[in-house]
Amino acid sequence: MGLFILRRLGVMILTAICLTFIVFWLTNLFPKLEVLAKTQGNFRMSDEAVVSYLDNRGYMQALPVKYGQWLGVVPGYVIEGSDGEVRAKCERNAAPTEDTPTFCGVIQGDWGFSTVAKEDVANVLPTRLGNTGKLMFWVLVVMVPGALIIGVLAGMREGSRTDRSLSTVSIIATATPEYVSGVILIALFATPLFGMQYFKGTATSAMDDITFGNFFLPVMTIAIYGMGYIARMTRASMTEVMTAQYVRTARLKGVSFPNIVMKHALRNALIAPFTVIMLQVPWLLNGVVIVETLFNYKGFGWELVRAASNNDIEMLLGVSVISVIVVLMTQLISDIGYVFLNPRIRIS
């Protein structure tokens, strides 16, 4: 088990390095740097000004050098600019002092500086992650029990009226993307159009203070989409278990139906949905992009979009590292979780 986790950690670090290098390479292509210079300098800046801007701030160095600086294995640049000012990477482009460290990279615990937020990535990301975390928590609270109940109810008696109606509902839910259901929900429940203005069509105020009114619609928008999917998985797994030999034996022995479902079928039926639920966590992290943008809730997905559109290099790298960690961690948890759900599986 220990070795397994160690190996997984190794894979995680390797993946993170590969992924960040790709992100780094793409964000450092010259046209992207031009975007960066123009958003930071002036939208209507001349080409010469763009080059001098990039030169003075170390963006024109060789790619491996820049990547090494970000990682913290190459000393941070100190450049005397064409405007006579000296800028050091480790001083956030201010003049270096005696205390300026030579290295400032991820290895040293310095995640870099967000050019858009004008703040350290390490200050911004936790806030965004916290916001998305709250959203994810409430989505999981609504989605998982709801989906499991629907799935189990539908799968208990395959082909019954309950099964067919619940299946239809979950198929519709899965087939409706968030940008459709979100807009419909806002139109129905957050505008005076239909006289049902019970909730708020924006979750901006939820960043400070979550209330039922401002958080219900974003949570439901994501939950409805995910719920249908998990419910379908649970149903499939449940129907399979209900036809298994041991369940039939139990029924022939006269065990009551609720007892069969609760004590014999459920645990085995939960193996497949468990994987799906764990897969939903990294999906939630990046997949909330649409909902966070729609409801103006400034979380991780929103930050990803903002960093990408402004070519905020160090922020994007931070987002990538965290995404890799979350994806691989949830994989690890689901692998370990299997062992407890199905003792026949051994991880060595």
Place this chain on the structure above:
Amino acid sequence: MTNKTLTGAPLHSAVGIYVKDANAGKLSRREFMARTTALGVTSAAAYGLLGLTQPAAAAGHAQQGGTMRMQMEVRALKDPRAFDWTQMAYVTAGWLEYLVEYNSDGSFEPMLLSGWEVNDDATTYTLSIRQGVTWNNGDAFTAEDVARVITDWCDSEAEGNSMAGRMSALVDADTGKAIEGGIEVVDASTVRLNLPLSDITLIAGMSDYPAAVYHSSIDRENPANTPVGTGPYMIESNEVGVKAVLVRNEGFEWWGYAEGKGAYLDRIEYIDYGTDPSAWVAAAAADEVDMTFETVGDFVNVFETIGYERSEVPSGATIVIRPNQAAEVNGIKPYADVRVRKAIAMAVNNEVCLELGYANQGIVARNQHVGPMHPEYADVAGTPFDPEGALALLTEAGMQDFEMEISSIDDDWRKNTTDAVAAQLRDAGFNVKRTIIPGSTFWNDWTDYPFSSTNWNHRPLGTQVLGLAYRTGEAWNEFAFSNAEFDALLDEANAIADADARREVMVKIQQILVDEAVTILPYWRTIYRHAKPGFVGWEMHIAYLPQIYKIGIAA
């Protein structure tokens, strides 16, 4: 009223002519205000010269205190000289103020200056610094500060510094810095600007939003880090893309309180709801904001249905859809031929562009980039709408089979207007391809697209945009328009303080723009803002200037 001018000096020689013209109906009130106040006449006296009394400021009915929440994009701050979005100035306006204030009625009012005098040929400007102003760190505000900031403005080497363009008369072409002896500190309260050539746009340039006056300790990467200024508010938080909060700077005696200038609110919050107007409506319906920064297109009516009040002002904000004369497409320069450009202008009906592109919320323009809101506007006929003649002209130029590619950004009104132009060209029988470029990359080569659209904001004087965008070799000259006669006429116009005499030159300038068919400029936009009932002083500003100290809650 004892003094008619800000400094107590006699009236400028041109003022008498303006009064005569205004009474004869040759000058609109806004033109009159802009001309006379730019020459140092107080706005009350300017109204008086017309036999009117100055309208009472609505802010007189505001109560002290309260909070205002505005929907606005919260952008990262930078060196004020390089501001390219007014939204940035709305945040810094809490503590950074301006020398001169431009108002929607066309007048210029002194702020950190107490007045100015301009000599007859507009080559010497004498600026009087307001007495009794202090920085919020306790330093006195002096003539040295003003001279330092103006010197900074003239530094055309500084990346993104657009003030250098506004101060171009003071910039030495060789060094890219302020000319020797151009900025002269006469005494503690007077700065004199000695210009080598006449320039009447200088005071107007000082009122624009990148012209904030900052302390020498400013952090140019992020001014919010060192919020030293002369204004009544202090920044509490500035989270880019999320929210910025200004609070009253307690314990600081702002000079404006004594002048009865306002700063009524205790707290101003700017909340970012992104760029989608439907999200702004959702925010308003959820009572999370009190007013919008700007309302565009169909949303003007939507806000009214939820009970918001409307403020509108016809402005010089506009769009140009222009062919680039130097652009090369497949080895030829299609738009270098004046017949091709003329054909394009003839094929487009500007009224249709206004209707389809901006929901008729504005007035039709004549492709001249000078409009009736400018003091020196001359009534020069535009290009006639004649699609058949256009095709004939295009055929004559041998370009009837050439495929024109028209690009635009992917937003609402700019995209729609460009669509309307493309559709009309197709109707006239032109071969047109339409390309839409996402906002994140559009500005990368905005001056180089062969045929594309760009928006321009209102400027107080007609010659300002012409100098910024149409003069040979200017950085923002997206038309690649180069015409020696035009450049010479523009210099001539900028040397004439008397706007009537200037209009005679403007006739020629505007005629050149029509004859050369430099651009399609279909309409002047009326701009809108909406607010929840109960606020005063929040009206939309003609040039989006951040006059937040005027906003208050109605008493």
